[in-house]
Amino acid sequence: MSTLDMRSGSLLKKIILFTIPVFVSGFIQNLFNAADMIVVGNFAGSKYLAAVGATGSLCNTLINFFIGLSVGCGVTASHFFGSDDDEKLSRVINMSFYSAIVVGIFLAIVGNVLAEPLLKLIKTPNDILPYSVRYLKIFFLGMPANMVFNFMYSVSRSVGDTKRPMIYITLAGIINVILNLVFVIGLKMNVDGVATATIISQYASATAITYAFTKEHYPLKLDLKDFSFDFSIIKRIFMVGLPAGIQSTVIGVTNTIIQSAVNFFGSSAVAGYSAGTNIGGFVYVALNSVYHTSITMTAQNYGNKDMARVKKGLFMSLGVVTIIGIIVCSLGVIFKVPLIKLYTTDAKSIEAGIVYYNIVIRTYLLCGIMEVMTGCLRGLGKSLEAMFITLTGMAGIRILWNFLVLPLNNTLENVFIAYPITWIITITIFSVRLYIVIRNLEKSLANNSL
Numbered sequence: 001m002s003t004l005d006m007r008s009g010s011l012l013k014k015i016i017l018f019t020i021p022v023f024v025s026g027f028i029q030n031l032f033n034a035a036d037m038i039v040v041g042n043f044a045g046s047k048y049l050a051a052v053g054a055t056g057s058l059c060n061t062l063i064n065f066f067i068g069l070s071v072g073c074g075v076t077a078s079h080f081f082g083s084d085d086d087e088k089l090s091r092v093i094n095m096s097f098y099s100a101i102v103v104g105i106f107l108a109i110v111g112n113v114l115a116e117p118l119l120k121l122i123k124t125p126n127d128i129l130p131y132s133v134r135y136l137k138i139f140f141l142g143m144p145a146n147m148v149f150n151f152m153y154s155v156s157r158s159v160g161d162t163k164r165p166m167i168y169i170t171l172a173g174i175i176n177v178i179l180n181l182v183f184v185i186g187l188k189m190n191v192d193g194v195a196t197a198t199i200i201s202q203y204a205s206a207t208a209i210t211y212a213f214t215k216e217h218y219p220l221k222l223d224l225k226d227f228s229f230d231f232s233i234i235k236r237i238f239m240v241g242l243p244a245g246i247q248s249t250v251i252g253v254t255n256t257i258i259q260s261a262v263n264f265f266g267s268s269a270v271a272g273y274s275a276g277t278n279i280g281g282f283v284y285v286a287l288n289s290v291y292h293t294s295i296t297m298t299a300q301n302y303g304n305k306d307m308a309r310v311k312k313g314l315f316m317s318l319g320v321v322t323i324i325g326i327i328v329c330s331l332g333v334i335f336k337v338p339l340i341k342l343y344t345t346d347a348k349s350i351e352a353g354i355v356y357y358n359i360v361i362r363t364y365l366l367c368g369i370m371e372v373m374t375g376c377l378r379g380l381g382k383s384l385e386a387m388f389i390t391l392t393g394m395a396g397i398r399i400l401w402n403f404l405v406l407p408l409n410n411t412l413e414n415v416f417i418a419y420p421i422t423w424i425i426t427i428t429i430f431s432v433r434l435y436i437v438i439r440n441l442e443k444s445l446a447n448n449s450l
Contacts, residue, residue: 004017004018004159004162005160005300006018006160006297006300006301006309006313007082007300007301007304007306011297011309011313011316012316012320014297015293015297015313015316015320016320018157018162018293018296019293019320020162020289021162021163021165021166022162022166022289022292022293023285023289024166024170025153025165025169026285026286026288026289027282027285027286028166028170028173029169029173029285030281030282030285031173031176031177034279034282037049037052037194037274037275037278037343038343039180039181039184039185040052040184040190040191041271041275041343041344047131047267048128048131048190049271049275049344049349050125050128050267050268050271050274051128051131051132051135051191052135052194052274055119055135055139058118058256058259059136060248060252060255061252061255061256062111062114062118062140063107063143063146063147064245064248064249064251064252065245065248065249067245068241068242068245068246068247068248069099069237069238069242069244069245070096070100070147070150070151070153070154070241071154071240071241071244071245071295072237072238072239072240072245072383073092073095073096073151073241074154074155074157074158074295074296075158075240075241075299075379075381075383076092076236076237076240077092077096077155077158077159078158078159078295078299078300078303079236079299079300079303080092080303081158081159081300081303082300082301082302082303082304083303086218088230089219089220090220091228091230092155092233092237093219093221093222095229095234095237096151096152096154096237097151097152097210097213097222097224098227099151099237100144100147100148100151101144101147101148103147103151104143104144104146107140107143107146107147108140108141108142108143110140111137111139111140112137112140112141115133115136115137115140116129116133119132122256122259122263123260123263123264124263125266125267125270127267131191132191134191134195135191135192135194138192138195138196138199139195139198141199142198142199142202145199145203145205145207146202148206148209149165149168149202149205149209152206152209152210152222153165156209157292157295157296158296158299160296164212165209168204168208168209171204171205171208172201172202172205172208173201175197175201175204176197176201179193179196179197179200179201182197183197210222239381239384240378241383242383243383243387243388244386244387246387247386247390247391250391251390251391251394251395253395254394254395254398254402257398257399258398258402258418259273261402261406261410261415262412264410265352265412268346268348268349268352269348269349269352271344271346271349272340272346272348272349272350272351272352272354272355272356273353273356275339275340275349275353276340276353276356276357276360276361277356279339279340279343280360280361280364282328283329283332283364284367286328286368287321287324287325287328287364287365287368287371288368288371290317290320290321290324290368290371290372291321291371291372291374293317293320293375294313294314294317294372294375294376294379295375295376295378297310297313297317298310298313298375298376298378298379298380299380301313302379302380302381307438307441307442307445310376310379310380311438313376314372314373317372317375317376318369318373321365321368321369321371321372322365322368324368325364325365325368325369326365328364329361329362329365332357332361332364333357333358333361333362336353336354336357337354340354340357352412355412355416356412359413359416360419360420363419363423366424367419367423369423369427370426370430373427373434374386374389374390374430376434377389377430377437380438380441382437385433385437389426389429389433390426392426393425393426393427393428393429394422394423394425397418397421397422401421401422402415402418406418
């Protein structure tokens with residue numbers, strides 16, 4: 001495994017080298033859902049596009065808690081990598097794999113049992129409900145593979161290996177697109193086809209990354225026969241991962257509330273919103289790639305007790321995410337109409353997608369800045385604080401907005417304006433708290449060295 005050590009050398013160069021493969025991996029991974037929606041929207045119809053799109057926020061709500069646990073695995077591995085503790089790093093790798101399998105099986109069961117009642121709860125339009133239920137039930141059968149890949153990818157990122165997972169995701173993405181075309185166009189399977197293509201590609205990527213870890217040398221080798229349990233490591237993983245998971249879940253709930261608000265405007269609005277958020281997902285992965293970089297950079301250097309390098313890396317990461325944000329947000333706004341038309345040609349759906357672009361995509365840079373600050377605080381082991389700040393600044397304000405402000409003037413514009421408002425509030429809180437935490441850690445390390 002080719003590792004990227006953030007503890008020495010040119011920090012800006014390593015931030016860029018780390019970020020690029022993470023971005024490409026996220027871009028390809030996002031193609032899973034985009035390919036589903038483009039194929040089903042063009043070859044099955046806008047009704048099926050809306051059916052797949054209506055499941056997005058609900059899927060994320062159900063799985064994001066456990067994706068948060070994978071962040072805990074990655075941060076813990078980074079700390080042990082940074083402090084050269086090979087024995088504990090080896091334990092983290094094995095426990096991450098088996099935890100992912102257990103979590104994946106649990107999600108597969110829960111997703112199938114709760115698919116229909118949850119879709120009804122968020123007021124999914126009746127004309128697309130049966131198709132959304134079918135898509136969701138098939139999609140969740142892929143959760144064991146989804147969790148294995150994400151948990152092991154998080155560990156891989158923690159030691160700086162971002163290139164090989166990128167290759168695995170690329171191959172899986174190609175498989176997904178080919179199978180989408182075969183199932184939807186050739187076999188006329190509509191939502192069943194795109195869901196089946198997605199889970200097959202997920203199992204392919206999970207198999208590839210698992211095989212790669214089994215061929216590594218100690219301490220990075222995955223030993224499939226090692227079922228040992230280490231409570232101290234589980235505790236460390238949960239201290240970081242549990243707050244991250246809770247945060248992601250609550251944010252997912254607020255996004256589901258927004259989805260419900262959009263559902264009020266009918267299936268055409270849902271299709272437009274789905275197209276907008278799907279394309280917005282590509283903007284997000286560009287910004288979110290720097291978030292993952294900031295976690296690894298911070299965790300490795302904090303493990304090495306080098307706070308000066310942590311601060312330097314934070315400012316560099318903010319600079320990188322700002323440049324990326326300006327570029328991708330500008331491109332998104334400039335090409336919004338042709339991009340939306342990739343998904344649907346329905347006039348009302350296009351109109352709803354444009355409203356989303358003009359408000360959310362135009363201001364997405366703010367989300368990137370917020371994410372980098374979150375990553376830095378989480379890399380310092382302050383995951384609980386990161387959770388509380390995000391829940392206060394984002395989830396709390398969005399819920400209040402949807403239930404108190406939106407009813408006064410219920411328009412799509414007012415539904416979407418909640419995004420930039422909550423990003424600005426959260427950035428402000430993070431800025432103050434990061435300054436205090438870094439200053440206190442510097443003092444603590446200085447006193448311990450005396």
